[in-house]
Amino acid sequence: MPRSEIRLLPVFAVLVLVISCAVAAPFAEASGLVSYQGKLTDASGQAVSDGLYNLSFLVYPAATGGTPLWSETGRKVQVTGGLFTVLLGEENPLPAGGFPEDAWLETRVAGTPLTPRARLSSVPWALRARSADSVSPAAAVTSVNSLKGDVTLAAGDNISLSQSGNTITLSGLSIPNPLPVSQSGAWNVGVTGTPTVRTFTQSDFIRLWPSVAAIPDDGSLYSPVFNCEGYRELRLTLVAYGVYSQMDKILVRIQMFAANSQWITVGTTDLARLTAASLMNGLVTPNPLVGFLQIPVMAPQMRIEIKNTLGFEVRMLSSSSAYLVN
Numbered sequence: 001m002p003r004s005e006i007r008l009l010p011v012f013a014v015l016v017l018v019i020s021c022a023v024a025a026p027f028a029e030a031s032g033l034v035s036y037q038g039k040l041t042d043a044s045g046q047a048v049s050d051g052l053y054n055l056s057f058l059v060y061p062a063a064t065g066g067t068p069l070w071s072e073t074g075r076k077v078q079v080t081g082g083l084f085t086v087l088l089g090e091e092n093p094l095p096a097g098g099f100p101e102d103a104w105l106e107t108r109v110a111g112t113p114l115t116p117r118a119r120l121s122s123v124p125w126a127l128r129a130r131s132a133d134s135v136s137p138a139a140a141v142t143s144v145n146s147l148k149g150d151v152t153l154a155a156g157d158n159i160s161l162s163q164s165g166n167t168i169t170l171s172g173l174s175i176p177n178p179l180p181v182s183q184s185g186a187w188n189v190g191v192t193g194t195p196t197v198r199t200f201t202q203s204d205f206i207r208l209w210p211s212v213a214a215i216p217d218d219g220s221l222y223s224p225v226f227n228c229e230g231y232r233e234l235r236l237t238l239v240a241y242g243v244y245s246q247m248d249k250i251l252v253r254i255q256m257f258a259a260n261s262q263w264i265t266v267g268t269t270d271l272a273r274l275t276a277a278s279l280m281n282g283l284v285t286p287n288p289l290v291g292f293l294q295i296p297v298m299a300p301q302m303r304i305e306i307k308n309t310l311g312f313e314v315r316m317l318s319s320s321s322a323y324l325v326n
Helices: 123-130
Strands: 012-015 034-041 051-060 070-078 085-087 104-109 160-165 167-171 213-215 221-222 235-243 250-257 264-269 287-298 302-308 312-318 321-325
Touching: 034 104, 051 085, 070 085, 213 221, 235 302, 250 287, 302 312
Parallel strands: none
Antiparallel strands: 012 034, 034 085, 051 070, 051 104, 160 167, 213 312, 221 302, 235 287, 235 312, 235 321, 250 264, 250 302
């Protein structure tokens, strides 16, 4: 295949962080690697043949011309279905101070540059977060009511100050607890009747799919039927695996079982609106991506349908789950 017929569509460039099961966890020190995914196609837009390709990656300070700020050359990269994924910085460490705000990634196939260069998103600059150069005055308390330097606390009327180590205690009037109460004659204070206390209940964990579920193009995937009697809300966690540039084409349809013994759709949303993280530069999403959905109970039996209109297969993970709450 002539080199001039190979082009790159960059679709992924994010800083690798460790998050367990898509649940927020304390972040370790930045790994110093940036995951980058791309696609090689021929002049007609078809994916190139599977195999090892000689790829080089260079970061420039401008969209054209200039001297590289960093590079990794001559990497043997496996390409499958046109797609490849590499960790930049594995062979040549990335700059400890990150890249300037205006930085562009150029990919070369067998030495031939592919154009245009891809502008790096803001995520790789998180490498600079390993250390802080300074603290902004707005981020720290530097005065108390315009007083600066040493501030003295003074006791006032009916207030005393005592210090033990680094602890300063302010004490006020000595008021007995409980307060003494005196009364003459008969009196009664109370509450009549039986108060109503709402008891919170939650269903057991409901796994939506026993294993990874693939949804073909223009296909649908249905959840189990939820028996909603006695509950007020259905809460779902939807987990998809893959890098999708148009999550709004992964539709989530809310359905209920109607009196005419048919399932009817009462609402539609999509994974783009359900995910906690937004699209990066309108191109890519986290992998895996996680969406959260809370649905009021509208019928004794409900379910959801996931409709794939992306144009290629979508995979939903078995960690997708649901709860019913009252």
